[in-house]
Each structure stands twice: as structure tokens, then as C-alpha cells.
Amino acid sequence: MPPPADIVKVAIEWPGAFPKLMEIDQKKPLSAIIKEVCDGWNLPNPETFSLQNADSTNFYITEKNRNNIKNGSILRLTTSAAQMAQQLHERIQSSSMDMKLDALKDLANSSRDITFAQEFINLDGISLLTQMVESGTERYQKLQKIMKPCFGDLLSFTLTAFVELMDHGIVSWDTFSVAFIKKIASYVCKSAMDTAVLQRSLAILESMVLNSQDLYQKVAQEITIGQLIPHLQGTDQDIQTYTIAVINALFLKAPEEKRQEMAHILAQKQLRSIILSNVIRSNKPINDEMAHQLYVLQVLTFNLLEDRMMTKMDPQDQAQRDIIFELRRIAFDVECESNNSGSIEKRKSMYTRDYKKLGFINHVNPAVDFTQIPPGMLALDNMLYFARHHQDAYIRIVLENSSREDKHECPFGRSSIELTKMLCEILKVGELPSENCHDFHPMFFTHDRSFEEFFCICIQLLNKTWKEMRATSEDFNKVMQVVKEQITRALTIKPNSLDQFKSRLQNLSYTEILKLRQSERMNQEDFQSRPILELREKIQPEIMELIKQQRLNRLCEGTCFRKISSRRRQDKFWYCRLSPNHKVLHYGDLEESPQGEVPHDSLQDKLPVADIKAVVTGKDCPHMKEKGALKQNKEVLELAFSVLYESDEYLNFIAPDKHEYCVWTDGLNALLGKEMTSEFTRSDMDTLLNMEMKLRLLDLENIQIPEVPPPIPKEPSNYDFVYDCN
Numbered sequence: 001m002p003p004p005a006d007i008v009k010v011a012i013e014w015p016g017a018f019p020k021l022m023e024i025d026q027k028k029p030l031s032a033i034i035k036e037v038c039d040g041w042n043l044p045n046p047e048t049f050s051l052q053n054a055d056s057t058n059f060y061i062t063e064k065n066r067n068n069i070k071n072g073s074i075l076r077l078t079t080s081a082a083q084m085a086q087q088l089h090e091r092i093q094s095s096s097m098d099m100k101l102d103a104l105k106d107l108a109n110s111s112r113d114i115t116f117a118q119e120f121i122n123l124d125g126i127s128l129l130t131q132m133v134e135s136g137t138e139r140y141q142k143l144q145k146i147m148k149p150c151f152g153d154l155l156s157f158t159l160t161a162f163v164e165l166m167d168h169g170i171v172s173w174d175t176f177s178v179a180f181i182k183k184i185a186s187y188v189c190k191s192a193m194d195t196a197v198l199q200r201s202l203a204i205l206e207s208m209v210l211n212s213q214d215l216y217q218k219v220a221q222e223i224t225i226g227q228l229i230p231h232l233q234g235t236d237q238d239i240q241t242y243t244i245a246v247i248n249a250l251f252l253k254a255p256e257e258k259r260q261e262m263a264h265i266l267a268q269k270q271l272r273s274i275i276l277s278n279v280i281r282s283n284k285p286i287n288d289e290m291a292h293q294l295y296v297l298q299v300l301t302f303n304l305l306e307d308r309m310m311t312k313m314d315p316q317d318q319a320q321r322d323i324i325f326e327l328r329r330i331a332f333d334v335e336c337e338s339n340n341s342g343s344i345e346k347r348k349s350m351y352t353r354d355y356k357k358l359g360f361i362n363h364v365n366p367a368v369d370f371t372q373i374p375p376g377m378l379a380l381d382n383m384l385y386f387a388r389h390h391q392d393a394y395i396r397i398v399l400e401n402s403s404r405e406d407k408h409e410c411p412f413g414r415s416s417i418e419l420t421k422m423l424c425e426i427l428k429v430g431e432l433p434s435e436n437c438h439d440f441h442p443m444f445f446t447h448d449r450s451f452e453e454f455f456c457i458c459i460q461l462l463n464k465t466w467k468e469m470r471a472t473s474e475d476f477n478k479v480m481q482v483v484k485e486q487i488t489r490a491l492t493i494k495p496n497s498l499d500q501f502k503s504r505l506q507n508l509s510y511t512e513i514l515k516l517r518q519s520e521r522m523n524q525e526d527f528q529s530r531p532i533l534e535l536r537e538k539i540q541p542e543i544m545e546l547i548k549q550q551r552l553n554r555l556c557e558g559t560c561f562r563k564i565s566s567r568r569r570q571d572k573f574w575y576c577r578l579s580p581n582h583k584v585l586h587y588g589d590l591e592e593s594p595q596g597e598v599p600h601d602s603l604q605d606k607l608p609v610a611d612i613k614a615v616v617t618g619k620d621c622p623h624m625k626e627k628g629a630l631k632q633n634k635e636v637l638e639l640a641f642s643v644l645y646e647s648d649e650y651l652n653f654i655a656p657d658k659h660e661y662c663v664w665t666d667g668l669n670a671l672l673g674k675e676m677t678s679e680f681t682r683s684d685m686d687t688l689l690n691m692e693m694k695l696r697l698l699d700l701e702n703i704q705i706p707e708v709p710p711p712i713p714k715e716p717s718n719y720d721f722v723y724d725c726n
Contacts, residue, residue, distance in 0.1 A: 008069050013054055013076045014041055030063055037077055050080040056591060059604075060115040068588060068604030084110065085119035089128065097154070104157035111164035118170060126171050129162045130180045159200035166207065167572070173211040178218055181208065185222035188231075188246075195236060202231075202242035209249040216253040223250075225265050232274050237284055244275070244293040251300045256307075263304050267448060276445045291438035298440045299433040305451060306430040308378040309420075313370035320377070323384055324366055328354050330387045331398040357402030359411030369413060374429075375420035383416045385452040386459060393456070397463050407473065410466040412459075414476070419459055422484055423451070426491070434635030436562070436656060442496045453498055458487060461505050468510035482513055489516075535696065536689060543688045547681055551667040556580055559660050560593050561653055575603060576653075582671065583609050585643070587651070611645040615668045623652040641665050 006026045011019045020040060024033055031047070038046035051061040054076040059065075061075065069075070079087070088110065091103030110116045133155075166173070187193055187201040205223065208215040223246070231243040247266075254262055266272070275297075279290065286294070313320050332354055352363045360366035370380050387394045401409040424430070444450040462483050471479045486508045495501040558577025575598045576587040588603035618624065621642040636654060639661050643651040655661035662680030669676050 008073070009071050010069060010073045010075050012037055012051070013074065014043075017041055019074075024069065026066065026069075030061065030066060034077075041077075043077075048080050048083045049077055052076045052078045053604075055602075057112070057589070058109070059113045059589075062115055065604050067606060070601040072601065081113070081116045081119045085116060085123055085125070089120065089123045089125055092128070092132070101154050101157070104154055104161060108157045108160040108164065111161045114168050114170075117165050117168045121165060121170050126162070126165060126175075129158055129165075130176060132158055133162070134177070134179045134183050156194060156196035156200065159197060159204065163200055163203055163207075166204075173208055173215060176208070176215070181215065181218050182222055185219065188223060189227045191230065195239065198231070198239060199242055202239070202246050206242070206245045206249045209246070209253050213253065216250070220250060220254075225262075225269050225271070229269050229271065229274060232271075233278055235282075235284075237279075237282075237287065237290060240279055241287075241290045241293055244279075244290070244297060247271070248293060248296045248300060251297075259304060260307075263301070272445055272448060276442075280442050280445055288438055291440055292436075294445075295437050295440040296433040298444055299428070299431070301444075302427050302429050302451060303431075305378055305424070308381055309374045309376050309424055309429060311377045312373055313367050313377055313380065315365055315367035315371070320380075321367055323380055324355075327358060327383060327387055330391060331358060331395055355413075358398060358413050359401065359409075359415065360413035361411075366413060369417060372417070374424055375417060378424070379417040379420040382420050382452055382455040382459075383413070385449065386416075386456045389452075390456050393460055397460070401463070408467075408470060410463050410471070410479075411473070411476075412463075415462050415466075416455075416459060418476075418480055419462055419483070420455060422480065423455060423458065423487075426484070426487060427451075431634055435654070436639065437635060441491065441494060443494075443498050443501050446497050450498070454501075457498060457502050457505070458483070461486060465510050482510060485513055489513075532693070532697075536693060539692055539696075540685070540689065543685055543692065544676075546688065547666075547684050548670045548676065550684075551663055551670055551676065552578065552582060554663045555667040555671075556582075557597055558586075559656070559664065560590065560598075561656065563589070576651075577603070578609075578667070578671075585609065585651075607643070607645060607651060609671050612643055612668070612672060613646075614644045615641060615665060615672065615674075616644060617641045617665060621652060622650050623654075641668075643668065 008024050008026065009021070010024055011021055013019045020037065022037070022040075030051070034049050034051060035046040037051075038044075038049055043049065052075065053059050053061065054074040058076075060081050061069065078084075088103050088107050092100055092107060094100050094103065107120070111120065165171070184201050184204050187197055188205065193201075205219055209219050225247065228243050228247060231239050234240070251259065251262060275294070279286070279294070315321075328351075348364075355366045356363045358366070360369050362368040370377060397410075398412050401412060444454070447453050462479065465483055465486065466479050469475065469479055469482065486505055489508055490501055490504040493504060495504055555578035558575055560573050560575050563572035563574055573590040573593050574587060575590050575594065576585060577598065577600065578585055579600065585607040586600045586603040587605050587607070588598075590598065618637050618640060621640045623642065624637055624640050639655040639658065641653050641655070641661065641664065643653075645651070653664065655664060659680060662678035666676040666678050666681050
């Protein structure tokens with residue numbers, strides 16, 4: 001007879017004693033179970049003890065998480081979180097440096113557990129740590145010189161404990177003094193600083209900037225870009241990542257009027273070329289966190305264009321009109337005529353003729369063309385850059401098209417305006433960076449004016465494609481669609497330089513695009529006859545059931561999610577998976593991203609599927625309604641979903657990517673008996689349905705289908721024929 005569901009069999013350890021095997025009744029209070037364990041070992045004062053997971057986490061067992069105890073779990077009887085916090089609070093104030101060092105090391109490890117962290121914070125432990133940092137630097141540095149490396153660095157453990165405690169979100173970042181900020185900043189500014197101390201100091205500064213506008217002002221006064229640059233010139237990728245993260249945070253939180261000024265400083269300090277040389281083109285592969293920070297920097301840099309993109313041209317502004325005159329002068333090698341040269345009507349007629357050749361929609365006053373936002377004045381900026389820095393190509397395009405009389409001329413002005421708008425859409429200019437994206441393009445770090453150079457390459461591509469398509473003005477939108485496809489396909493290979501991007505575009509001619517489209521169209525062949533449509537309707541439920549089973553199987557395998565945190569350094573993870581009988585969601589925290597599936601037994605929490613009331617997505621999720629950067633992030637909104645249960649309880653998710661988002665929302669809706677409506681389901685339905693249709697419509701007359709599959713051939717006697725591509 002199986003044991004009752006509320007009884008779990010565990011082993012409990014106590015130093016110096018044999019482990020005790022016992023059955024825990026989950027209906028009994030935890031205090032009663034601890035008293036029973038203490039009585040078995042004749043230990044007084046059971047209220048000073050707690051149970052702890054005897055694994056790498058060493059997390060405390062509480063009434064809230066006790067249901068995660070599984071049969072066969074190994075627990076440890078240990079000092080209670082309150083008692084441990086009190087002891088460490090006293091030990092880190094010891095006059096003995098050895099005792100202080102050991103205590104801080106234990107504190108750094110214990111602070112990962114929120115139960116302990118809450119108790120230590122209740123003792124005003126955060127204030128104690130900040131005071132130690134503010135006042136104890138000189139002693140720490142002396143200790144660093146005399147202590148052996150194996151004992152670690154006392155300051156490093158202090159900062160590690162501080163970071164872990166703050167990461168729980170219990171204490172507000174607005175509570176810290178200027179003296180503490182100055183001290184942390186001083187560690188970053190020193191040329192020779194312990195790596196661990198430097199890492200944690202950079203992490204603290206980043207969190208301060210991201211979590212408090214007031215602290216941003218104070219940190220910005222203490223840290224300059226020039227002081228951060230040397231950390232990028234080293235070889236430690238972790239330090240480089242933390243450094244770029246701080247720069248990104250300062251960039252993100254800077255007022256709009258200061259961002260251009262900051263960008264100018266970054267250009268003066270040659271940040272782009274330093275990152276290109278020491279990070280992107282270094283011998284070390286770029287890890288995910290570095291890729292994310294480079295992506296954020298790329299987005300923030302392009303977002304500087306938003307102001308010009310959303311600025312309309314004032315047709316009456318003479319300075320702005322002079323830019324159009326400059327475009328005319330360069331193209332037709334004419335000087336601006338004086339007011340006395342010829343009649344007003346003659347000059348107007350001449351200007352109108354030239355503006356028509358330049359391809360503007362409004363030939364009389366082309367300034368009106370730039371009143372559309374986006375792209376606003378950014379289009380005019382791009383055109384002027386192209387005319388000045390690629391003058392031969394500019395003149396060739398303008399004269400080549402203005403000399404055509406067969407209605408096949410490509411309008412340079414109109415094309416430039418629409419192309420600028422398209423490039424802004426492709427690069428998502430004006431949107432906040434995504435929390436989970438690593439999509440940076442190395443080629444944009446190879447030039448100080450990368451967007452303008454990007455435009456110059458693409459406007460020449462547009463002119464080339466126009467000629468290949470033998471397009472007329474009626475085909476303008478078709479040409480723009482082809483050009484967009486050429487650009488996006490070329491970007492998918494992540495060219496290392498603008499020249500590589502240009503070479504890739506050369507291979508993506510209009511003819512090649514047609515071939516690719518034809519190939520894709522054949523793979524997505526659609527049958528429209530009535531018998532075929534009836535057959536599709538008949539087999540569609542079978543396919544939907546197959547998709548449903550696949551989704552549930554994926555939920556059973558589980559997924560690793562990133563914990564929602566204001567800091568991205570020292571990533572926190574949690575794992576969630578569905579039980580094989582589809583009745584319970586098992587979930588729990590992880591120390592690191594797992595390499596494979598995580599067993600049910602190692603996940604501390606569980607949620608019965610029967611208790612789930614609803615699944616909500618996007619801005620309806622509770623964690624998306626909270627204040628902070630996440631609320632404004634469009635891409636994070638698209639990956640967010642929540643499981644609501646009981647009256648006001650919820651389990652919040654941010655999927656690692658769109659694929660996992662679709663899998664989980666589909667699977668959860670399937671569990672609740674609701675329709676699966678994700679893009680992924682529609683795509684799978686089309687793919688599987690078309691495949692099944694093709695199989696059923698195969699001409700198999702007079703073809704004998706074997707009952708069993710053909711045998712697998714024997715392995716070859718040797719593999720000498722294998723060619724090693726490396």
C-alpha cells in the first residue's frame with residue numbers, strides 16, 4: 001500500500017551524528033517536526049534550529065516552501081536563519097581579521113537565501129556593510145597584502161554579500177549615502193584593483209544607476225567615461241562586460257539633452273574602436289552577456305537618431321533650405337546664383353527642373369518632402385552625407401536617372417526618404433533595448449558614422465535593384481519591398497564589416513531574390529480545389545491534437561527562465577516543468593543555467609494544474625504593471641505571461657525567446673481546455689498540414705509499400721572517407 005501523499009521520507013543530517021531517516025508529515029507544523037528531530041539527538045532549544053537543503057544551495061526550509069520536499073531528499077539540521085544572521089552580524093564586527101574574513105565569506109554564501117537575507121536585513125545588516133565599506137578600506141588594503149590568496153579578499157566578500165542581499169529587492173537603492181557611492185566609485189577608478197572587487201563595484205554602480213534617478217546623478221558626478229575606458233582595454237571579458245553595462249546604464253538614464261553630449265564624449269574617447277579592437281575582434285568568443293551589452297549599446301547609439309527622425313523640416317528655415325541647395329550644387333556643379341542673375345521666374349524654373357531631376361516629390365518646394373515623420377530631417381542628413389562623402393556615387397546616381405526619358409528613372413529624393421524610414425524600422429530606432437536580445441551587428445562598430453554609411457550602401461543597392469527590375473514610378477513600393485528583403489537577408493549573416501555587408505548584397509540581386517521566393521513558395525504550396533479543402537478540414541483536428549501533445553511534452557521537459565531582476569549581472573535562473581501526468585507544475589530556483597532537464601525532485605515548489613484560474617499575457621501580466629524599465633520594453637512585453645491561481649496569487653514568466661513563449665502559452669491553454677492561438681501553432685499547423693496533404697496525395701498506384709522499415713546498414717569498417725573541414 002503506497003504511503004499517504006502528505007508523508008515524505010527524508011534523511012536528516014547533523015554534524016557528528018549518523019543521518020536520521022524519518023517520515024515527515026506535511027500537515028504538522030514545521031516547528032513540531034524540528035522539535036521532534038532535536039529531541040531525537042537530545043538538543044535543547046529547538047526554536048534556535050531550522051532545516052536546510054543539504055545541497056549546493058543550502059536554502060532554508062520554511063512553511064512557504066516546505067511542499068517542495070520530495071521523497072529521498074537529504075536535509076540538514078542547522079542553526080535557524082535568525083540565529084545565523086545574529087551570529088554573522090556579530091562576527092563580521094570582530095576585531096580579529098581572521099574571524100572577520102571567515103564571517104564575511106559565510107555571509108556572502110548565505111545571503112543568496114532570501115530567508116536568511118530577510119533576517120540579516122532586519123538587523124540593519126545592509127547599513128553595517130556600507131559602514132564597513134566606507135570606513136574600512138585602508139585596513140582591507142593592508143590585509144590584502146598579508147593574507148594568503150586562499151582566504152580571498154575581505155573587501156570582495158563584503159561587496160559580494162552586499163550585492164546578493166540587494167538582489168532580493170527588499171531594500172531600496174535610494175537609501176545609500178554619498179560617501180558609500182564615492183567609495184565604490186573609487187574602486188572602479190583605481191588602476192590596480194582586485195578583479196573580484198572591481199566586478200562587484202561595477203555591478204553595484206550599474207544597479208544604482210538603473211534603480212534610482214537620484215543615484216544616477218550622484219554616480220555620474222563620480223565616474224567619467226575616461227575612467228571606465230581602461231577596463232575595456234584589458235583581457236578579462238567579465239570586467240569588459242560589467243564596464244559596458246555601466247556605460248549603457250549611464251547612457252540609458254541620462255536626460256535626453258545630455259545623451260548627445262555623452263555620445264560626443266564616447267566618440268572623443270574612441271569607445272567604438274576600443275570595443276572593436278579589444279572585444280569584438282579579440283581571440284575570445286563573445287559570451288551571451290557581452291553580446292547583450294553590445295546589442296544594448298548599439299540600440300542606444302542608434303536611438304540618438306530619434307530626435308532628427310522625429311523633427312519636421314521648416315520650409316521657411318533658410319539654414320535648412322541651404323542643405324537642399326547644397327545637394328543641387330554638388331549634383332549639377334552649379335553655384336547659387338545671385339539675386340540679380342536672371343529673372344525670378346527663370347531662376348524658379350531652373351530650380352524646379354533641377355529638383356525634379358533630384359527626384360523630389362514637390363518640385364517647387366522640396367522642403368515639404370521632409371515634413372513627414374518619420375524620417376523627418378534624418379533623411380536630409382543622410383542625403384547630404386552621401387553627397388559629400390560619396391560624391392562620385394551620388395553624382396552618378398542623380399545624373400544617370402535624370403537623363404532617362406523612358407519613365408524608368410529612380411527618384412533619388414523620394415527613394416532616400418523612404419529608405420531612411422525603412423532603415424529606422426529595421427534597426428528599431430527609438431525603441432528601448434530588449435531584456436533578452438543578443439542581436440548586435442559587428443559591422444556597426446567599424447565606423448563612427450555607421451548609420452550614414454549603412455544608408456550610403458543601401459541607396460546604391462536601391463538604385464541597382466531599380467534598374468534590374470526595370471521599374472517605373474508605379475513600381476516604387478514593389479522595389480522598396482525587394483530592397484527591404486535584400487537588406488534583412490544580408491543582415492542575418494551578421495557581416496563583420498560594412499564591406500562584407502556590401503559583398504553580401506551583391507550576391508542578393510533581384511534575380512536571386514526571385515529564385516529564393518520561388519523556392520519558398522514551392523515549399524509552402526497551397527491547394528485550393530474543393531476536394532483538397534475538404535480533406536484539409538478532415539485531417540486538421542488530428543494535426544491539432546498532435547501539436548497539443550507536442551506542447552504538453554515540451555512542458556514536461558521544462559524550460560529554464562531568467563529571474564526578473566533589476567540587475568542582469570550574476571544571472572539568476574529558475575526552472576519550470578509539467579509533471580508526466582499533466583497534473584502539477586514543478587518549479588524552483590537554480591544557481592546556474594542547466595545543461596539538460598532538471599529532475600522534478602530538485603524543484604522546490606509545485607502548483608496543481610487544477611488550481612490555475614487563467615493565463616494572461618503581455619501588459620495584462622502583474623509583473624508588467626509594476627513600475628520600472630520592464631513596463632516600457634516592447635519586446636519584454638511580448639515574451640511575458642503569468643499563471644493566475646487562487647484569489648491573488650500568480651506565477652510570473654518572461655520567456656527566453658518567442659519560440660518558448662508560444663510553447664508555454666499554448667501548453668498552458670491546452671491544459672485549461674482553451675484554444676491554442678499562438679503564431680507558432682499556426683505555423684506548425686500549416687507545415688504539418690501541408691506535409692500530411694502531400695503524403696496523402698502521393699501517386700502510389702502499383703507501388704508496394706513495405707510493412708517494415710528497411711534495415712539500418714552496418715557501420716563502415718573505417719571512416720577514412722570523412723573529410724575534416726577544420
